[in-house]
Amino acid sequence: MIDCEMLVDKMPLVAPGAAAWTPEETSHLIACAECAASWRLVQAAPRLGASAAARIDPARIAERLREQLAEDGRARWWRRAGWLTGLAAAAALSLVVWEGRQREPSATPTIVSASSAEFTVPLAELEGLDTGQLESVLEALEAPLGEAGGGPIPSFGDLDDSQLERVLRSLEG
């Protein structure tokens, strides 16, 4: 006795030649209209999309795939380089901030210039000066910075927000 369900299960194996019908199963396929109809459908299924498959060119697809993956690799490299650059910039900035903080706790407030605190003036000493003396100190603040020969000194406009804040904090004590 042939089980129709078992026969339908076997059909996808027989259609491509991976299995064969037994004589008994063949007789059943002739006699059973339901199984015969199932068999026609299953036989037709592998032929669906045959023209679509014939039109594609695997060699061209493989070549394009290689290009796409290479582009991806390049994009990944640039993304990684971007991250590393960002990290390096963040580390440099942290160092600048950390150096600035190291100098902040000193007893006398200091003016920190953009040239990384090379030029500092103890403000407490300025309190005893009269107007004329203060003006000469101010002149001295401007002149030596430019004349010291230590390279171009950035103006406040060249400072970024954090550096400006540090300068302001040091001025405010």
Next chain:
Amino acid sequence: MSQLAPIPPAVPTDADLVRAYRGGDEAGASLLVARHAGSLARFLAGTGADPGEIDDLVQETFYRAFRALDSWRGESAFRSWLLTIGSNLVKDQYRRGKGRTVLSIDDHDIAAQDDPAATLDASEVERSLANGLTRLPRLQREVFLLRAQQGMAYEDIAHSLKTTPGAARVHYHHAVKRLKELVA
């Protein structure tokens, strides 16, 4: 003294080719494409992709698969994994409104046969089958195609579609039953 027959070179498995590709051998990718592109195209056509877009879909499926190659650990067959990616691609495309469930069958889809009457019968069955598939629920359609078109085992189908082999078998039988009603 008997001579030993030369041992034929072993055909690399899909897993071998994936390993080779991961190791930097690009030929592994080319061989995988050559091995599976045709089946993928037939499957995509069967799932309802626009015939004019099959080429692009095959390309995109391979691209997505190779980008996600680390997620394939060999538990399922490479082909079933690839077909699942292709199926999801068609589904995404359909959701975005770019795709159409076409499943029309052109004359070139009909396999040439010597007997004109048989050719006519075959073409009629294929046309009816293609139309019938459009009316099946997605899961039934995919199980039918994976089983009847791709010849996959229920275990592989179950793994691909995240179901059980028993459920896959039930879907297959329901699909066959429903298609017989639609084709009749």
